[in-house]
Amino acid sequence: MTNDLWMQEEKILKFLKGSHQIISGETIAKALNISRVSVWKAIRKLREKGxxxxxxxxxxxxxxxxFFIEEDLNKILEKISLFKKIYLFPETTSTMDIAKSYVERGENAVFLAEKQTKGRGRLGRSWESLRGGLWLTLLLYKPPLNLKEAFFLNYLSSLVTAKAMIETFNLPARLKWPNDVLLFGKKVAGVLLEIKAEVDSLEYALIGIGINVNNPVLEKKFMIPAISIKEAIGQEVDRASLLEKLLINFETLYLKKKEILNLWKEFSETLGKEVKVLTSSSTLIGLALDLDEEGRLLLKTKEGEIIPIFSGDCLHLRT
Structure with missing residues (x-):
């Protein structure tokens, strides 16, 4: 698509978004100083995109x-410097896959989709990504972290997601180890981290963040039930303001490892609870005591043994 055609589509979208009634092609053409044929072609392309x-x-x-328009995203970019571009896709398979294909461009960027057809979470689980949610991947190119420090990105991402909900909508968001965000005990968001390392440095990191905002939440048998922000508040909310706060918080806390861990503990719903943790090799039950300096969950068993756990699935057994 030429830049002129793209600009026409963007202008028409903005025009339609600002109207509360049916608008004729002639009215759009006159307002934007383009032909009615151009309007028809642009509308057809936009409908094909979903x-x-x-x-x-x-x-x-x-x-x-x-839905987002480029103007929304450009306003956000003016307030941050860590990410150079926000790429918007009306529909894609997965923002993680798209982001990976952009790594060779060598810059930090955000990839945002209105809908994903093959969204995924941890351990390859599918994640329903219907229109109305916030589905994005953050690409960090050569982040100044070693392999052992990569876990901070996981804690940072779930933390800033929760903080964005608290600061934007005054919601009591809480964090469930290792990467879930909860509202009223139900899952509202999740994080997926994928990295590529060379020796002991990171070549890139992809951070997938999925948030149930205004989208319908489909009934499925998960470890915990799901909820959307719309359901929690009782009305649709502005996704652009949530995205803006999330990215600003990410940039503010980026690489501040001690502060990240301290804040994560402050908002944690897991610490202090009896939990069951399923690791790749065993199932452990005990009291979630703390996070150590390396980001491992410290679990105290009924025998009094304290076991550090780097990763796994966590189920809260009781309050």
């Missing part, structure tokens, strides 16, 4: 205005 534009005899109407 934008919910309804066509009637009288003109065009957006059935759902909850």
């Amino acid at each position: 934008y919910p534009i309804k066509t009637t005899k009288k003109g065009y109407f957006l059935e759902d205005k909850d």
Whole structure:
């Protein structure tokens, strides 16, 4: 697509998003100083991309205005410097896969999708990524961390996701080890970290973040039930403000390892609880005591043994 065509699509989207009634192709053409044929072609392309534009005899109407436009993202970029670009996709398989294909460009970037058809979480589990959620991947190119420090990115990402919900919507978001965000005991968001290392340095890190915002939450048999921000508040919310706060918090706390761990503990729903942890080699039950300096969960068994756990699935047994 040429830049002119892309700009036309963006302008038409903005125009339709700001209207509360059906708008004729002639009105759009005059307002944007383009031909009616150009309007028709742009509308067709936008519908092919998945934008919910309804066509009637009288003109065009957006059935759902909850989507991002480039102007939203450019305003966010003006407030941060860690990420150089936010790439927006109306629909894609997975933002993690897209981000990986951009690594060779050698810069930090954000990849955002309105909908994912093959979204995934930890251990290859599928993650429903319907329109209305916040589905993104952060690409960090050659982050100044060694292999042992990579886990900080996992804690940082879940932390800033929770903080963004608290600061934007005044919601009581809490953190469940190792990478979940909870609202009222239900999962509202999750984090997926993938890295590539050379010797002891990181070539790149991909951080996938999925947040149930305004999207419907499908009933499935997970370890814990799910919830959306819309369900928690009772109405649709502004996703752009949530994304902005998340990225600003990420940049503010990036590489501040001690502060990340301390804040994660402060917002933790896991520490102090009886838990069951499923690792790759065993199942452990005990009291979640603390996180050590290396980010491992310290579990105290009923025999009094303290076991450091680097990764695994965690189930809260009681409050």
